[in-house]
Amino acid sequence: MTKRQNRMALVAMLVAGAVLAVTLLFQALGSNTNYFYSPTEVAEGKAPIGKSFRLGGLVAVGSFKREDLKSTFNVTDNKHQFTIQYTGILPDLFREGQGIITTGSLQGDIFVATEVLAKHDENYMPPEVADALEKAKGSQK
Structure with missing residues (x-):
């Protein structure tokens, strides 16, 4: 060469x-x-089945149930609700009516979370949750 x-x-x-x-x-x-989806997007079938993603919204008032370390609650974007199941210790700031983001995957009609994140003060809401709530408000008109 x-x-x-x-x-x-x-x-x-x-x-x-x-x-x-x-x-x-x-x-x-x-x-x-991990892509973020609102409860409405999950209900519309846009979220992947069997893959990890983030689901966020407001914890529905009156939906929280706890049995030992297993917690079940609904997350809403004021248009649709979705049931979340989480085993473990929830963040100290977790409560009904508060914005949260969970990481996990769909198993049937239930979202099994591996992580739950709560907002850190009264004035802050995760941007993804705020956008999902705004979209849900806009589509209700």
């Missing part, structure tokens, strides 16, 4: 390596993302 052919082969290998690295990076990032 000539010197020019050697350089071309090296450039081709570098380009192929870069393409492979970028492909693997995007594949790894894509499998670790």
Whole structure:
């Protein structure tokens, strides 16, 4: 091989390596993302079944039930409600009527949560929950 052919082969290998690295990076990032869905989007079937995602809204008043460490409650965006099941210790700020975000997956008609996040003060609401509530208000008119 000539010197020019050697350089071309090296450039081709570098380009192929870069393409492979970028492909693997995007594949790894894509499998670790948790997308947010409102109860309305889950009811419309937009949420993935069997995959982890985030579901958020307001804890429906009068829906909270606890049995040992197993908690069951409904989350609403004022249009639809969805039942959440969580086993573990809930955050100190968790209460009915409050905005929360849960991470987990659908199992039938119940969302089984692996993590529950509550807002940290009276003036803050997670942006995803606020957007979902605004969308639900706008579609009720």
